[in-house]
Amino acid sequence: MINNVVIKNFGNLTNIKWQNLGKINLIIGENSSGKSFLLKALYCSMRTIEEYKRGDDRRSESEILLEKLYWTFQTEKIGDLVSKTATDSLSCEITFNDKEFLYKFGKDTTKTIQSLTNRTSPRSSNSIFLPSKEVLSIYHIILESREKDKLFGFDDTYLDLVRALALPRKGGNNYPEFAKSRKALEDILGGKVEYDEITKRWQFRKGNQKFAIGVTAEGIKKIAILDSLLANRYLDTESIIFIDEPESALHPAAISKLLDIIGVLADRGIQFFLASHSYFVIKKLYLMARKSNDTLPFISLPNNHDQGVEYDDLLKGMPNNSIINESIRLYQEEVSEAFE
Amino acid sequence: MAVTIEESGMTFGPFSDEQCFYIEKSNIYNKLQNGLPMAEFLLIQPDKNLLYVVEAKSSSPNPSNNESQTKFDDYIAEISRKLLNAFTLGLTLGLGRYVENIDELSNCFQEIDYGSVTILFLLVIKGHKEEWLAPLNEALQRELKDTSKVWRLKVITINERTAQRYNLIQSMV
Numbered sequence: 001m002i003n004n005v006v007i008k009n010f011g012n013l014t015n016i017k018w019q020n021l022g023k024i025n026l027i028i029g030e031n032s033s034g035k036s037f038l039l040k041a042l043y044c045s046m047r048t049i050e051e052y053k054r055g056d057d058r059r060s061e062s063e064i065l066l067e068k069l070y071w072t073f074q075t076e077k078i079g080d081l082v083s084k085t086a087t088d089s090l091s092c093e094i095t096f097n098d099k100e101f102l103y104k105f106g107k108d109t110t111k112t113i114q115s116l117t118n119r120t121s122p123r124s125s126n127s128i129f130l131p132s133k134e135v136l137s138i139y140h141i142i143l144e145s146r147e148k149d150k151l152f153g154f155d156d157t158y159l160d161l162v163r164a165l166a167l168p169r170k171g172g173n174n175y176p177e178f179a180k181s182r183k184a185l186e187d188i189l190g191g192k193v194e195y196d197e198i199t200k201r202w203q204f205r206k207g208n209q210k211f212a213i214g215v216t217a218e219g220i221k222k223i224a225i226l227d228s229l230l231a232n233r234y235l236d237t238e239s240i241i242f243i244d245e246p247e248s249a250l251h252p253a254a255i256s257k258l259l260d261i262i263g264v265l266a267d268r269g270i271q272f273f274l275a276s277h278s279y280f281v282i283k284k285l286y287l288m289a290r291k292s293n294d295t296l297p298f299i300s301l302p303n304n305h306d307q308g309v310e311y312d313d314l315l316k317g318m319p320n321n322s323i324i325n326e327s328i329r330l331y332q333e334e335v336s337e338a339f340e
Numbered sequence: 341m342a343v344t345i346e347e348s349g350m351t352f353g354p355f356s357d358e359q360c361f362y363i364e365k366s367n368i369y370n371k372l373q374n375g376l377p378m379a380e381f382l383l384i385q386p387d388k389n390l391l392y393v394v395e396a397k398s399s400s401p402n403p404s405n406n407e408s409q410t411k412f413d414d415y416i417a418e419i420s421r422k423l424l425n426a427f428t429l430g431l432t433l434g435l436g437r438y439v440e441n442i443d444e445l446s447n448c449f450q451e452i453d454y455g456s457v458t459i460l461f462l463l464v465i466k467g468h469k470e471e472w473l474a475p476l477n478e479a480l481q482r483e484l485k486d487t488s489k490v491w492r493l494k495v496i497t498i499n500e501r502t503a504q505r506y507n508l509i510q511s512m513v
Contacts, residue, residue: 324471331474338460338496339390339506 001271002042002240004095009086011037011073013301018311022295023266026285026314027275028321029301035275038301039129039242042273043157044068045094045101046127046240053122062113065103071146071156079109089114096120125238128164128229129157132245134221135165136193136202137214157242165195165225167232175237177268178230181261185227188257193224218249223258237269247278259284263292279327282318289315347380347396349466350500352509358446359384363426368433368441377418379426383508384448384457391457393427394508395419397465400476412479420483423461423495459493464508468499 001023007016012034018025027035048065051057059067069078082090082105093102103116135142139162145151146159174182186192191206193213202213204220213221229235246262247255259281262272276282289296293315300310300321310319318324342354345362353360361382363369369378379395397419401411432438433445463480465473477497481488484495503509 318471327474328470331470331477334477335496335498335502338494339388 002046002094002096002273003098004093005042006093007038007041007091009083009088009090010041010092011081011083013038013041014083014086016299016309018297018299020295020297021271022297023270024262024272024274024285024288024296026282026296026298027273027301028277028282028298028319028323030277030303030322033301033303035277035301036132036244038299039244039273039275040072040155040157041092042094043127043129043242044072045092045103046096047156047160049096049101049118049120050123050126052118054124061118062103062116065116066111066113068156071159074152074155077110079105079107082107082109123238125236126164126234127240127242128161128235129242130161130222130225130244130246131157132248134218134225134249135161136221136224137216139165139202140200161225164234165228165232167234169228169231170233174230174233175268177264178235181264182227182230184257184261184264185223185230188223188254189220189227191220193220193227195228219251219254222249223254226258226261235270240271240273241265242273242275244275245277246274247276247281252280255280256284259288263288277323279323282314282321282323286314286318289313345381348398348464350396350464350503350509352381352394352396352464352503354510355383358448359386361430361445361449363429366441366444368429368438368444371441372429377422377425378429379422382426382430382449384452386448386452389453389457391452391459392462392508393423393430393460394462394464395422395426397463398467400465400468400472416476416479416483419463419480420487423463423484424487427459427461427491427493459491461488461493461495462508463495463497464500464503465497466500470499473497473499 002021004021005016005018007013016038027038029035044065047068048061051059051064052061066078069081073081075081089104089106091102091104093100097120099119099121101118101120103113105114135158142154142158142162145153191204193202193204193216196203204211204213204216235241246258250258255278266272274281285296296314298312298314298319300319302308312319341357343357343360343362344351344353363378363381379393381394383392383394384390385392401415430445430449433441434449436442461484463476465476468476480497481495487493488495500509
């Protein structure tokens with residue numbers, strides 16, 4: 001698991017030092033505060049660690065990372081990722097299973113990462129990034145755009161997810177917790193989402209009825225993605241899952257159920273990083289932390305990073321954050337309206 | 341004459357006795373009580389065209405597990421009954437259903453225009469933070485949804501600070 005993260009001058013993440021991470025970790029903040037950016041930064045490091053020395057891949061860590069950063073952030077040159085106001089290099093250090101993975105580069109970097117230290121061991125597990133939008137109904141468009149046309153638009157988080165979903169489902173016994181989670185996911189779905197090998201399309205099956213994935217609710221498609229990755233064993237108990245806005249397109253009741261499933265998977269070993277600006281997500285995670293008495297670290301990113309980044313633990317209480325403040329403000333507005 | 345009402349560690353008022361119907365001290369309540377759940381008082385603020393039905397509490401259960409969830413649900417249900425009973429008691433007196441007690445209700449209550457007055461069911465909980473009050477407010481509004489719809493009334497949960505802001509409390513015990 002990722003133990004610590006130290007980031008400097010990475011886009012609008014000018015100074016991040018997030019330590020003692022847990023099984024589930026939460027990133028909160030307003031729009032444009034850098035939540036997705038931080039998730040993607042962590043994802044790029046993890047995929048570099050995971051792709052290095054896998055199979056017959058001869059690429060160096062630097063080559064893998066350069067490619068990953070380029071296709072994930074899709075800037076003209078990766079030097080553009082360095083904070084505009086920074087005088088120093090960008091640096092990103094993660095401690096993974098207590099071992100260091102660190103890289104640095106400056107604003108002029110185009111083709112070579114200046115400095116990279118990797119003390120982690122090669123691993124066979126996979127991490128995945130679940131973007132806020134579902135991918136099943138645009139599955140072929142993503143593949144064509146990226147693999148055939150080599151165009152910017154869908155970043156590597158989308159392409160990697162589509163490729164992971166393309167792996168066939170495996171039979172045999174899955175981890176009991178995964179099987180239980182899949183059952184719970186299917187209960188939320190009220191049916192099954194499957195890939196039809198004949199039509200080469202995803203479809204939603206409810207009883208004997210089949211529906212094209214395009215007319216299936218967005219929330220169902222999001223839940224189905226997690227279900228498929230558990231079914232085809234792309235994910236295992238050492239995986240890390242990065243989820244951007246788990247709340248998008250989901251009813252608050254479904255958010256709660258999804259987070260309960262995440263709790264079960266986290267107990268089995270999967271580490272989660274969730275970026276959210278939903279009151280329901282934060283409140284549910286806070287209750288989960290209290291119930292399990294487990295640490296649930298969060299980082300609260302301000303819009304202006306000069307205002308300071310807040311690090312704390314949901315086990316200790318709800319964050320003092322604009323998302324929470326807004327729910328109280330709505331209550332205050334209702335009180336004022338009632339007395340008028 | 342001025343009325344002050346001490347309940348749940350808070351002192352409501354002073355209110356003009358014309359504008360306040362202190363239910364607990366009324367003859368009609370003493371006649372009816374026998375376990376009848378009842379909110380503390382009714383209040384009219386003519387300048388704001390507001391009729392309050394007020395219940396005061398010093399605590400609320402935390403619905404963090406199944407057992408306390410039941411306690412929480414019971415708590416909300418009990419407060420709803422109290423507020424509704426107090427409201428209907430005021431109305432029934434005004435309608436003259438208890439001829440011998442009709443004088444208990446001041447002219448202010450008899451003369452108010454019930455067609456236009458804003459009716460506010462108010463739960464005041466001492467010492468509660470606003471982040472605790474918001475979900476309580478939602479729960480009470482959900483419980484009183486039908487009443488709220490039929491009578492076109494509002495339901496609000498506040499703490500003593502907000503009650504002070506709206507001149508319902510002048511000092512704390």
